[in-house]
Amino acid sequence: MTHTSPLLDIVHLQTHFFVRGQVAKAVDNVSLTIESGKTLGLVGESGCGKSVTAHSIIQLIPDPPGKIVGGEIFFNGKNLLDDSEKEMRKIRGNQISMIFQEPMTSLNPVFSVGDQVGEVIRLHQKLSKRETRDRVVDMFHRVGIPAAEQRLDEYPHQMSGGMRQRVMIAMALACSPKMMIADEPTTALDVTIQAQILDLMNKLKQDTGASILFITHDLGVIAEMAQHVAVMYAGRVMEYAPAETLFTSPKHPYTIGLMESIPVLGSKKKTERLSTISGVVPSLFNLPEGCLFSDRCPDVFADCRKISPRQYETEEHHTVRCLKYA
Amino acid sequence: MSQLWRNKTAMAGMFIVSFFIVTAIFAPLLSPHDPVETSLYDQLKPPMWHENGSSQNILGTDDLGRDILSRLIYGARVSLVVSVFSVGLAFAMGTLFGSVAGYYKGKLDSVIMRIMDIILAFPYLLLAIVVVAYLGPSLQNAMMAIGITYIPRFARIVRGSVLEECGKDYVTAARSIGARDFRIIFLAILPNCLGPLIVQTTLSFASAILDAAALSFLGLGAQPPTPEWGAMIARSRALILRASWVMTFPGIAILLAVLGFNLFGDGLRDALDPRLRD
Numbered sequence: 265m266t267h268t269s270p271l272l273d274i275v276h277l278q279t280h281f282f283v284r285g286q287v288a289k290a291v292d293n294v295s296l297t298i299e300s301g302k303t304l305g306l307v308g309e310s311g312c313g314k315s316v317t318a319h320s321i322i323q324l325i326p327d328p329p330g331k332i333v334g335g336e337i338f339f340n341g342k343n344l345l346d347d348s349e350k351e352m353r354k355i356r357g358n359q360i361s362m363i364f365q366e367p368m369t370s371l372n373p374v375f376s377v378g379d380q381v382g383e384v385i386r387l388h389q390k391l392s393k394r395e396t397r398d399r400v401v402d403m404f405h406r407v408g409i410p411a412a413e414q415r416l417d418e419y420p421h422q423m424s425g426g427m428r429q430r431v432m433i434a435m436a437l438a439c440s441p442k443m444m445i446a447d448e449p450t451t452a453l454d455v456t457i458q459a460q461i462l463d464l465m466n467k468l469k470q471d472t473g474a475s476i477l478f479i480t481h482d483l484g485v486i487a488e489m490a491q492h493v494a495v496m497y498a499g500r501v502m503e504y505a506p507a508e509t510l511f512t513s514p515k516h517p518y519t520i521g522l523m524e525s526i527p528v529l530g531s532k533k534k535t536e537r538l539s540t541i542s543g544v545v546p547s548l549f550n551l552p553e554g555c556l557f558s559d560r561c562p563d564v565f566a567d568c569r570k571i572s573p574r575q576y577e578t579e580e581h582h583t584v585r586c587l588k589y590a
Numbered sequence: 591m592s593q594l595w596r597n598k599t600a601m602a603g604m605f606i607v608s609f610f611i612v613t614a615i616f617a618p619l620l621s622p623h624d625p626v627e628t629s630l631y632d633q634l635k636p637p638m639w640h641e642n643g644s645s646q647n648i649l650g651t652d653d654l655g656r657d658i659l660s661r662l663i664y665g666a667r668v669s670l671v672v673s674v675f676s677v678g679l680a681f682a683m684g685t686l687f688g689s690v691a692g693y694y695k696g697k698l699d700s701v702i703m704r705i706m707d708i709i710l711a712f713p714y715l716l717l718a719i720v721v722v723a724y725l726g727p728s729l730q731n732a733m734m735a736i737g738i739t740y741i742p743r744f745a746r747i748v749r750g751s752v753l754e755e756c757g758k759d760y761v762t763a764a765r766s767i768g769a770r771d772f773r774i775i776f777l778a779i780l781p782n783c784l785g786p787l788i789v790q791t792t793l794s795f796a797s798a799i800l801d802a803a804a805l806s807f808l809g810l811g812a813q814p815p816t817p818e819w820g821a822m823i824a825r826s827r828a829l830i831l832r833a834s835w836v837m838t839f840p841g842i843a844i845l846l847a848v849l850g851f852n853l854f855g856d857g858l859r860d861a862l863d864p865r866l867r868d
Binding site for chain 2: 352354355362369370371372374375384387432435497
């Protein structure tokens, strides 16, 4: 482990949004690593900076208002932030690809799905029409789309949500990328389809050896997919640990709060209400002083409102951004 | 599309438009006479159903003895060329400006759209007159003038649709697979904006015909002896009491062509706009 450098190494990434003279630190000092063939789960509430982190990696932050103001993103040992737009285009879809949340809107409605998957191949590889088509059919088989040859010429609106997400995955895998960024790929799907898609992604990951950055707000999904988990809150990584450690011994009060908010089926305490984390996520324009979670934290003490915690290592590979562990 | 077939007025419009186009294309085969050939013996002959009319000149002749029907048929050609060229110019430039403005937003958007606003702020006929006065009166310059004045209406529509489409995931998806901006704008986004664009194009054909006629009427467009409807009307102003047919028929031709395109365009809009569907 020590001699192999990770596939993706994000160091102190800072992505800020400049809106009407104000600065929103959407991603503030985020450091993450993903090793080859592994899945990193990125969990957090809406607006905590998960998607912004993902978009920063392939530099799809809308500029203006967004800007990556600091940090480094090493992919295969090379800093992506030094790359020109032209170099980035060669990486997007080819080495790092993305799967989106909404299969309903992430496919272009006026082109057939076969064309759209073929487009990725056309952009990055010189193949004849015939070869491209064969490749697309092959991809469709691999992502489990039945009757691939017929479905190739269908349009997105003729397919179900699950099928469309399979098409998106086929698109993401078409050029055998080293890494896939999955931005809540199952959120818009119903539970049975969700399970199928997750199984498919796990299987494809094993087949291709690609790493996955898996973004979700569903801890259950993370448990099924990820080897490492980063919990984000208001643009910062609050807790970062191997998946097993995180689920067996969560350290950060926010992570613990999240775990307790998961309803348990057949729980004995039937009459008890589902526990929640009180309060709301602070506005990025108006962050509290000290620890960002201090306003909602059950274990808050005086220093929390003054000192901004660093990431403290409680054990190997397990860091927590909380003064309790300082 | 089936929506369009069921729309009776749209079908009537389409019928007129196709009639107009067929006439323009087959003008040499359809017209009984040479449209510019003068005949001193046949000046101001009334239409054939008139007591002094003859079947030689079905719609009569003008003050130089030219056959009006033939001139109308060739006039369809002129009008079609003018409208295709000027609307084509406006379509190409407007789509380019509008999509670039909508896609890149920011300063570029402001600059382009303010220029469009400036063009819009001029009364279009005045602007056309300025262009023609600068370049000299001819049909080509009239086409240019009309084309330029129509750029903003296309630019605005395209910008609006592109802005709307840009927010959708498939645009981000297109970027995430490594497509370049040019490809994203013209191959991914624009095909999704075609609906309103097609409608605007059809409706613009109608106004282009009308505007070309207006410019020619003012002597700034087609020059004699080109058989252009507006110019025909202008020439026959003095004759309106003596030989009303010389003015009436080109007027009816303009009316029908414009009406046809407008009906068709309205029908298209109804068919393409999901909000107007029942």
